[in-house]
Amino acid sequence: MKKKVTAIATMDEKKPLKQSNRLIESRYKLTMYEQRLIIAICSQLNENAEEFGKVRIKVSEIANFCNFEPEKAYSLVKKTIKKLASRTLEIKLEDGNWYVTHWLQSAKYINGESIIEYKIDDELKPELLQLKSGFLRAQTKPLMEFRRDYSARLYFLLKRMLKIKDFDYSLDFFRDRFQLSKSYEISANLKNKVIDPAVKEINEKSDINVKHEYIKEGRTYTKIHFTITLKKEPNKEEQQIETETGQLRLNESIYDSDGSVADRLVKRGVTPQKAKSMAKKYSEKQINENINYALKFKDSKENLAGFIISCIENNIVENNRKAKEEIDKKEKEQLADDRQAKEFFYGKTEDFSGDYEKPVIMKDGKIISM
Numbered sequence: 001m002k003k004k005v006t007a008i009a010t011m012d013e014k015k016p017l018k019q020s021n022r023l024i025e026s027r028y029k030l031t032m033y034e035q036r037l038i039i040a041i042c043s044q045l046n047e048n049a050e051e052f053g054k055v056r057i058k059v060s061e062i063a064n065f066c067n068f069e070p071e072k073a074y075s076l077v078k079k080t081i082k083k084l085a086s087r088t089l090e091i092k093l094e095d096g097n098w099y100v101t102h103w104l105q106s107a108k109y110i111n112g113e114s115i116i117e118y119k120i121d122d123e124l125k126p127e128l129l130q131l132k133s134g135f136l137r138a139q140t141k142p143l144m145e146f147r148r149d150y151s152a153r154l155y156f157l158l159k160r161m162l163k164i165k166d167f168d169y170s171l172d173f174f175r176d177r178f179q180l181s182k183s184y185e186i187s188a189n190l191k192n193k194v195i196d197p198a199v200k201e202i203n204e205k206s207d208i209n210v211k212h213e214y215i216k217e218g219r220t221y222t223k224i225h226f227t228i229t230l231k232k233e234p235n236k237e238e239q240q241i242e243t244e245t246g247q248l249r250l251n252e253s254i255y256d257s258d259g260s261v262a263d264r265l266v267k268r269g270v271t272p273q274k275a276k277s278m279a280k281k282y283s284e285k286q287i288n289e290n291i292n293y294a295l296k297f298k299d300s301k302e303n304l305a306g307f308i309i310s311c312i313e314n315n316i317v318e319n320n321r322k323a324k325e326e327i328d329k330k331e332k333e334q335l336a337d338d339r340q341a342k343e344f345f346y347g348k349t350e351d352f353s354g355d356y357e358k359p360v361i362m363k364d365g366k367i368i369s370m
Helices: 032-043 059-065 070-086 122-128 141-145 151-159 171-177 187-205 261-267 272-281 284-295 304-313 316-346
Strands: 017-020 055-058 088-092 098-102 104-110 115-120 135-138 166-170 208-217 220-230 240-242 248-250 361-363 366-369
Touching: 017 032, 017 122, 032 059, 032 070, 032 115, 032 141, 032 151, 055 059, 059 070, 059 115, 070 104, 070 115, 098 122, 115 122, 135 151, 141 151, 141 187, 151 187, 151 208, 151 220, 166 171, 171 187, 171 220, 187 208, 187 220, 261 272, 261 284, 272 284, 272 304, 284 304, 284 316, 304 316
Parallel strands: none
Antiparallel strands: 017 135, 055 115, 088 098, 104 115, 166 220, 208 220, 240 248, 361 366
16 A cells, blocks of 8 residues: 655745634743744644644745745754754643643654655644634734744734733743743843843834833832734724723824823823823923823723823822921931930930930949949
8 A cells, every 4th residue: 555645835925823822822932943933834724624734845945934044944944843843832721720742743854855744743733723712813924034032922922912902911921931041030131132122123023013111019120011003004993992991092003103201191091182281291200200100000090091190290209209208307307306305314325226225324423224
């Protein structure tokens, strides 16, 4: 009986990648080349199929699709497909448990024919086939322009939130999902080596615009607030949407975005006219300080834009600062009064740091008790 020969596939550059949100949020670590290759492989699936089959494709074709450097395309494909076959990922289930699987069930490089043969791991069928809900569909060819390891990962995480537009991710979320080393526990490393370069590439090369700011809790940066919009001309539904809290938020595209404090107010739901008026009336410092203060309460405020306006107009941050200074001043004055009273009754001691443990008792100019 003759062995069935797998036909050689061709790459369709217009075919989008369809993947589950669970796959987007899974834990894994891939290099830029590995990321490009798995995106290319998954994008060519028949999304209505019930099973994964073995696929054969010419090295030159998939290397071209993945935008690999021509002079080292063959060695890159061979090395990357081999490495990809050993890579694992962890996917979180609805019940909170995780399961671990491989990207590829098998991979083969056929030297004489310059062909690769592969099969996606069957455990990924729920994440890539027959998806009815909880998925993202995205064009993949533009993603092959990304040159940073984490740009595609961040793009998928942001793009899936497009309908919400304004949202937060914790820094620990990225550390965990991207499987970053201990050096990235330092927020500056995560910012400068992962998030900021990826956002820059996404803005330059993808179909979405991303704005982000780092949020502190106490003295530590713990979250990133993202605002995303499509680069295409928005329709009426995209111009005006209701957020989860019911607050009307205007899409940035109807405002002449210039990166100013007025622009930042518009991002938070303030109307462009009101934002421009406040930017003229109040200092940049006053506006920024009060926006940051108001954002601490964003989860509990039904009308966040109104709360921001109130904070700025009443300069809550400065008033709180002055109130604290006044309280501190009164406490110091009270401590000084208490010390003077104790010294009046007991005399001075060598302890000037706090409360007196024992009084000093003098008789005929000599200390007789401590």
